[in-house]
Amino acid sequence: MAYTIAFAGKGGTGKTSLASLTIKYLLNKRRGPVLAIDADSNACLNESLGVEVHTTIGKIREESLEAVRVTGDRPGGMPMEQLFDYQVQQSLVEAKGFDLLVMGRPEGPGCYCAANHIIRKYTDKLSEGYPYVVIDNEAGMEHLSRRTTNKVNLLLIISDPTFKGILAAKRIMELITELNLEIDRNALIINRLHGAELDELRELAENSGLIFGGTVPQDNLIFKFDLIGKPVYELPEDSVSVQAFWGILDSMQIPRF
Numbered sequence: 006m007a008y009t010i011a012f013a014g015k016g017g018t019g020k021t022s023l024a025s026l027t028i029k030y031l032l033n034k035r036r037g038p039v040l041a042i043d044a045d046s047n048a049c050l051n052e053s054l055g056v057e058v059h060t061t062i063g064k065i066r067e068e069s070l071e072a073v074r075v076t077g078d079r080p081g082g083m084p085m086e087q088l089f090d091y092q093v094q095q096s097l098v099e100a101k102g103f104d105l106l107v108m109g110r111p112e113g114p115g116c117y118c119a120a121n122h123i124i125r126k127y128t129d130k131l132s133e134g135y136p137y138v139v140i141d142n143e144a145g146m147e148h149l150s151r152r153t154t155n156k157v158n159l160l161l162i163i164s165d166p167t168f169k170g171i172l173a174a175k176r177i178m179e180l181i182t183e184l185n186l187e188i189d190r191n192a193l194i195i196n197r198l199h200g201a202e203l204d205e206l207r208e209l210a211e212n213s214g215l216i217f218g219g220t221v222p223q224d225n226l227i228f229k230f231d232l233i234g235k236p237v238y239e240l241p242e243d244s245v246s247v248q249a250f251w252g253i254l255d256s257m258q259i260p261r262f
Contacts, residue, residue, distance in 0.1 A: 007040065007132035008260060009140065009156065014163035015173040016144030019196040021045075022227065022237045023163060023250060024141040025053040029238055030254050031137050032102040036261055039103040040135040042128055045143040046108060055236030056100045061109020062127070065092045093127050106131065129156070136262035159257060160191040161218065166198050166206055175213040192218030194253060199223035219253040221246050 010027055012020040028039050043050035051058045098105040106127065132138045140157075162177055164170030174193050181188060193215040195206055203220060210217050224246035230237060240247050 007135050007138045008158050008262070009128075009132065009138040010159045010161065010259070011140040011142060011157045012161050012163060013142050013177050014144070015165075015170060018163040018165045018170060019221075020144070020163045021050050021053050021141050022246075023161070023194065023196065023221070024050060024139055025236070025238045026240070026247060026250055027139050027161075027254065028054065028103050029247075030251050031139070031259075033242070033251075034261070036137060036259070037102040038135055038137075040128075040131055040138045041103050041105045042138060042140040043105065043107040044140055047143070050141045051098065051105060051107065053237045054100065054103075054105065055238050056098050056105060058098055058105070058107050060096045061107045062093065062096065063109035065096055093131075097131075104135075156187045158189045159259070160188045162191060162193050162215070164193060164195050164210075166195055166200070166202060166220075168209065170195075171206065171210050171213060171215070174210070174215055178215060190257075192216050192253075192257070194218050194250075195220045197221065197223045219249070219256070221249045221253070 012024050014020050024041075028041055031037055031039050041050060041054065046063070093106070096106065098107070128138065128140070160181075162174045164174045171193070178191065181191070193210050195203075195210070198206075198220045199222070206220075207217050222245050224240075224244055226240060226244050227237060227246060229235075230240065242248070242251075
């Protein structure tokens with residue numbers, strides 16, 4: 006069974022950037038291959054990783070259903086589930102050291118249930134072939150109630166250096182407890198720290214019942230990369246954000262397979 010690392014937190018905290026740096030960390034430590042899951046309908050993990058996506062789970066599902074509705078045929082007479090299994094395998098983006106599966110947009114305005122169910126199913130199914138899985142979830146808490154984030158070994162809850170960010174992290178942990186999700190370990194990471202407020206934020210987090218995992222400083226190099234469309238995955242290992250975050254991951258003692 007794969008060791009699964011998932012990310013949660015409110016929007017704009019840098020979850021996707023840290024997810025991509027986690028994948029780079031695992032490969033740097035020769036702990037790959039990695040299955041990367043972009044479980045956000047507003048898919049952007051591929052941009053952070055620097056790879057192109059040719060299709061998504063949401064698109065495959067819609068095209069499959071539409072083909073059956075219009076023609077009533079399935080290629081080769083294949084059962085729908087078998088056909089979909091084949092298409093999902095074909096949708097994997099293969100890169101050096103990792104593969105990427107993208108949820109994409111769901112089947113209708115505001116409806117995410119089927120897409121999330123498919124992501125859950127194929128995360129479990131595909132993870133059997135990988136020692137590590139990294140899941141970049143959508144912002145907020147809906148992925149928890151839909152149980153997209155379940156059976157996780159390490160959940161990293163990302164906050165910006167604000168009271169609202171830590172409050173959102175507290176609510177995430179409360180919902181995890183309420184839903185009795187299968188999460189072995191969790192930690193709060195405060196991202197984009199840019200001042201001397203660490204002690205106050207750490208105290209606030211611990212008073213909120215959160216396990217403080219560490220901080221990642223504001224990194225102007227990430228801003229520069231974003232301006233020129235360069236993927237965060239290509240950040241040099243001596244950048245302040247990579248050094249700080251990889252130090253945190255070292256402290257998590259992720260097992261080597």
